Amino acid sequence: MSASPEPVQVRMAEYPTGMPDSSTWSFSHDPLPPVREGNVRLRVSHLSIDPGMRGWITPKKSYMASVRPGETMRAFGVGEVVESSFAALRPGDWATGFTGVQTEAVLPGKTLRKIDVSLAPASAYLSGLGMTGYTAYFGLLDVGKPQRGETVVVSSAAGAVGSVASQIARLSGCKVVGIAGGPKKAAFLRDELRLDAAIDYKRESIPAALAAAAPEGVDLYFDNVGGPTLDAVLMQIKRHARIVVCGGISQYGDLDRVQGPSNYLQLVTQSARMQGFTRLDYLHRIPEASTQLLAWWQAGQLRFREHVVHGLESFPRALAMLLSGENHGKLLLELRSGA
Amino acid sequence: MSASPEPVQVRMAEYPTGMPDSSTWSFSHDPLPPVREGNVRLRVSHLSIDPGMRGWITPKKSYMASVRPGETMRAFGVGEVVESSFAALRPGDWATGFTGVQTEAVLPGKTLRKIDVSLAPASAYLSGLGMTGYTAYFGLLDVGKPQRGETVVVSSAAGAVGSVASQIARLSGCKVVGIAGGPKKAAFLRDELRLDAAIDYKRESIPAALAAAAPEGVDLYFDNVGGPTLDAVLMQIKRHARIVVCGGISQYGDLDRVQGPSNYLQLVTQSARMQGFTRLDYLHRIPEASTQLLAWWQAGQLRFREHVVHGLESFPRALAMLLSGENHGKLLLELRSGA
Numbered sequence: 001m002s003a004s005p006e007p008v009q010v011r012m013a014e015y016p017t018g019m020p021d022s023s024t025w026s027f028s029h030d031p032l033p034p035v036r037e038g039n040v041r042l043r044v045s046h047l048s049i050d051p052g053m054r055g056w057i058t059p060k061k062s063y064m065a066s067v068r069p070g071e072t073m074r075a076f077g078v079g080e081v082v083e084s085s086f087a088a089l090r091p092g093d094w095a096t097g098f099t100g101v102q103t104e105a106v107l108p109g110k111t112l113r114k115i116d117v118s119l120a121p122a123s124a125y126l127s128g129l130g131m132t133g134y135t136a137y138f139g140l141l142d143v144g145k146p147q148r149g150e151t152v153v154v155s156s157a158a159g160a161v162g163s164v165a166s167q168i169a170r171l172s173g174c175k176v177v178g179i180a181g182g183p184k185k186a187a188f189l190r191d192e193l194r195l196d197a198a199i200d201y202k203r204e205s206i207p208a209a210l211a212a213a214a215p216e217g218v219d220l221y222f223d224n225v226g227g228p229t230l231d232a233v234l235m236q237i238k239r240h241a242r243i244v245v246c247g248g249i250s251q252y253g254d255l256d257r258v259q260g261p262s263n264y265l266q267l268v269t270q271s272a273r274m275q276g277f278t279r280l281d282y283l284h285r286i287p288e289a290s291t292q293l294l295a296w297w298q299a300g301q302l303r304f305r306e307h308v309v310h311g312l313e314s315f316p317r318a319l320a321m322l323l324s325g326e327n328h329g330k331l332l333l334e335l336r337s338g339a
Numbered sequence: 340m341s342a343s344p345e346p347v348q349v350r351m352a353e354y355p356t357g358m359p360d361s362s363t364w365s366f367s368h369d370p371l372p373p374v375r376e377g378n379v380r381l382r383v384s385h386l387s388i389d390p391g392m393r394g395w396i397t398p399k400k401s402y403m404a405s406v407r408p409g410e411t412m413r414a415f416g417v418g419e420v421v422e423s424s425f426a427a428l429r430p431g432d433w434a435t436g437f438t439g440v441q442t443e444a445v446l447p448g449k450t451l452r453k454i455d456v457s458l459a460p461a462s463a464y465l466s467g468l469g470m471t472g473y474t475a476y477f478g479l480l481d482v483g484k485p486q487r488g489e490t491v492v493v494s495s496a497a498g499a500v501g502s503v504a505s506q507i508a509r510l511s512g513c514k515v516v517g518i519a520g521g522p523k524k525a526a527f528l529r530d531e532l533r534l535d536a537a538i539d540y541k542r543e544s545i546p547a548a549l550a551a552a553a554p555e556g557v558d559l560y561f562d563n564v565g566g567p568t569l570d571a572v573l574m575q576i577k578r579h580a581r582i583v584v585c586g587g588i589s590q591y592g593d594l595d596r597v598q599g600p601s602n603y604l605q606l607v608t609q610s611a612r613m614q615g616f617t618r619l620d621y622l623h624r625i626p627e628a629s630t631q632l633l634a635w636w637q638a639g640q641l642r643f644r645e646h647v648v649h650g651l652e653s654f655p656r657a658l659a660m661l662l663s664g665e666n667h668g669k670l671l672l673e674l675r676s677g678a
Contacts, residue, residue: 260601262597
């Protein structure tokens with residue numbers, strides 16, 4: 001028997017039509033099922049607040065099944081094993097996987113990946129050393145195929161995936177222009193990530209600022225936002241440019257009225273491509289990405305910025321922050337002190 | 340001195356804001372310059388009426404320079420050499436190139452390609468054996484990379500490029516669904532091009548008809564139209580689908596208010612790509628395409644449907660027909676009897 005307080009779950013009560021709000025969520029205090037053969041009980045320490053969450057709470061087809069009304073909200077998390085009937089994970093071990101938005105979870109051990117909290121803090125396995133890092137790594141390198149000397153633009157460049165993608169582009173020998181909102185984020189891009197140029201879209205016109213920062217045109221655009229930013233970059237792509245569509249967070253508020261890129265015919269005139277991807281395409285190459293990301297991080301060549309919000313009760317507010325772009329860095333919900 | 344009637348030119352008087360109309364064009368009867376060293380004089384027999392023309396008469400950046408107000412309208416044509424100071428083309432030879440919308444042209448011989456009107460009629464070198472055929476060939480095969488057994492959808496499938504792309508998809512061992520407007524075009528797709536299914540978008544809802552014709556989903560979409568058709572197909576693409584953006588004729592009426600594909604985030608959920616191209620990317624491979632297209636045509640495996648409008652004075656009407664989708668097959672303007 002555990003001495004933990006009563007487990008708490010955040011459930012999706014109903015699909016939101018625009019931005020999720022208080023009517024989207026309900027809280028429950030249901031007991032956990034017993035830990036049967038092959039399962040473990042995990043005490044969750046951190047949850048990843050992820051743009052993909054908006055896609056999970058729509059009845060529309062997506063790359064993963066929708067969360068159904070009444071179900072515990074899906075989330076990726078890390079936590080400590082407190083009880084186990086699965087040989088490869090013992091109490092005291094740490095692991096990461098789809099824990100859901102809850103304080104404790106009973107999960108099949110084979111859906112979890114063991115992590116080493118002596119190499120890096122548990123939270124890093126949800127940011128640069130986890131899904132966030134893999135998304136940036138495979139999206140930029142595999143889909144975008146940057147070449148040394150090319151000009152790369154990254155939107156939401158101070159965000160979780162964008163900040164890692166920007167740095168990997170720099171490590172690939174590219175000139176990197178980051179787009180973010182507000183002077184603090186722009187300064188972060190220039191001073192901490194050491195990008196070649198930063199555009200503050202709240203103060204500057206993106207077309208003019210982009211023409212000034214990259215008069216030679218754009219070879220590769222790593223897009224996290226869609227909307228007018230995507231349209232502005234499309235007008236300045238070079239021949240054979242690649243647009244990596246990682247997400248479209250400017251459009252997630254209302255997925256029934258997405259603004260498509262009206263300048264998409266630039267793909268024809270510039271013989272360019274726009275390509276999407278999901279992390280599911282690269283599951284078999286996670287060991288490669290893990291090793292490389294950890295090596296860069298240990299060498300001080302890659303920084304992960306985390307924005308931590310505290311307490312399970314803050315989940316609705318944290319997701320709203322993410323969807324309105326208020327976070328700065330990878331947004332994490334911390335449920336208890338990490339390792 | 341030639342005994343031809345006075346040469347006539349169609350000039351672009353001013354850039355249209357929406358659909359080109361009578362104020363867009365003016366006619367002139369200017370004498371031709373003398374045929375200097377390296378030049379030839381061509382009597383034009385046929386002109387290709389091409390969707391790309393809409394892009395040439397906008398001040399916006401495109402894959403070719405804009406036609407400027409007062410200039411003779413750009414067009415690709417075929418004709419007979421009537422005078423030459425260029426060794427490789429002699430009077431009586433036939434050639435193809437950018438002749439402009441005019442009855443006669445004096446052009447550098449090196450910008451022309453000699454054609455053999457004993458193998459195929461002159462007009463075929465503007466349709467399936469010319470640019471139209473090359474566009475379908477490289478777009479479908481090189482950009483789209485069809486695999487045997489895949490499901491391919493082609494829009495504007497009864498049109499010039501679409502009808503060739505559909506047939507090449509069939510010759511590649513794919514299941515082919517063509518989309519066109521009206522019962523006559525739909526019957527043409529089924530009965531003459533022998534596609535697996537035809538959708539008449541004027542009578543049927545594309546999403547429902549597509550779900551019925553290709554319940555397995557779409558692997559490759561060759562898009563000539565953009566707009567709601569592109570959005571409908573995006574919702575039914577399979578994982579790793581390819582969308583070849585050849586054109587967006589539904590949007591050419593008003594290039595300042597293009598409707599972007601609002602379902603483009605399907606590229607993310609399906610790990611798919613959308614890629615444009617121009618014929619300029621493949622100039623070095625024209626001999627390969629010419630040989631293959633001629634071989635298929637001679638073997639009766641490829642049919643080219645031509646829609647011929649007569650007389651230079653019909654150019655404005657012909658272009659309007661093209662932009663409103665009234666033509667059926669490759670639209671050509673015939674200026675005099677061909678070979």
